[in-house]
Amino acid sequence: MSLQLYFAPGAxxxxxxxLLEAAGAAFEPKMVKLHKGEQYGEEYKALNPKSxxxxxxxxGTAITQIVAITTFIADNFPAAHFLPTDLLQKARVLQTLAWMNNSVHPTFTHIFMPQKFTPDAAAQATIKAHNVQLFAxxxxxxxxxxxxxxxxxxxxxxxxxxxxHFTALDAYTLTLTRWGSIAGIDPTRFTHAWPHIQTLAQHPSIAKVIERERLQLSMMAPA
Known part of the structure; x- marks a missing residue:
């Protein structure tokens, strides 16, 4: 099975x-430079028309959307235990993953790119302020x-x-907590999640991805 993952640093x-690194999968990481608009190129849109x-x-077959991709990875690398075999446990993990992807993630989008939702500058400020509180x-x-x-x-x-077991919930917790710092939400206020992602970042597979994507756990300046 050949695998290519198209990713953007910090996304x-x-x-x-x-998950692919933690599973020990043989895959080709292919960086997409969103700031250069590569996601709108014809070659990329042939893979994902939603850019x-x-x-x-x-x-040769493209899969999109976090829940679909992570489920595919979990099913193909069962030894990694990315999803429970117990059906009720599996449903609960997936419901939380779907919530992170479909509810929490869009909140950050309203903070980071309010211009997607209105051209009015005053309305953008209102959208951003409201969603910072919701995101917190x-x-x-x-x-x-x-x-x-x-x-x-x-x-x-x-x-x-x-x-x-390590699952997509942990990886998404790291991502969303890090995004919180971009939104001005101090991640150290989260007395469970902040130590958790600091520990996760020391895992060799996760550290490798953090280095490849050149990420910092917090984007806030030290006090």
Whole structure:
């Protein structure tokens, strides 16, 4: 099976990027430079007409959307335990992953790119301010999830659902918490999530992706 992952540094594509490395998969990472508009080129749009990352190409077939891609990776690398075999546990992990992708992620989009939703500068400021507060509330929910996992004696987020293995929930927690710092939300306020992502960042597979994407866990200047 040939695999190519199209990713952009710091984007949500970090999630499958980390899973592929953690699984020990043989894959070709292909960087998409969003700031240069490469996602709008004809070659890339042939893979994903929506001009978004990530795209996972397997044996010539393109797969898009985080939940679909991460499920595909989990199913093809079962030894990594990226998803539970217990169906109820699996459903709970996927419901949280879908929430992160479909609810939390769009909140950040409203902060980072309010111009997508209105050309009016005053309205953009209102959209951004409202969504910063919403994003902080959502990050607190993620922080509480990590707290539940730790209280259950687990190491990883899915331990809150009885599955103490590294999953996409952990990779997305790192991504979203990091985005919080871009939005001006101090990640150190999250007493469960912040130590969790610091520990995750020391894992060789995750550290490799962080280095490849040239990321910092927090974009806020030290106090």
């Amino acid at each position: 949500c594509s970090f999630v499958p990027h980390v 978004q990352v990530p795209v996972l190409v397997t044996d 509330d959502q990050l607190r929910e993620i922080d509480a999830l990590i707290g539940q996992a730790k209280a259950a004696g687990g190491t990883y987020a899915a331990a809150a659902y009885g599955h103490d």
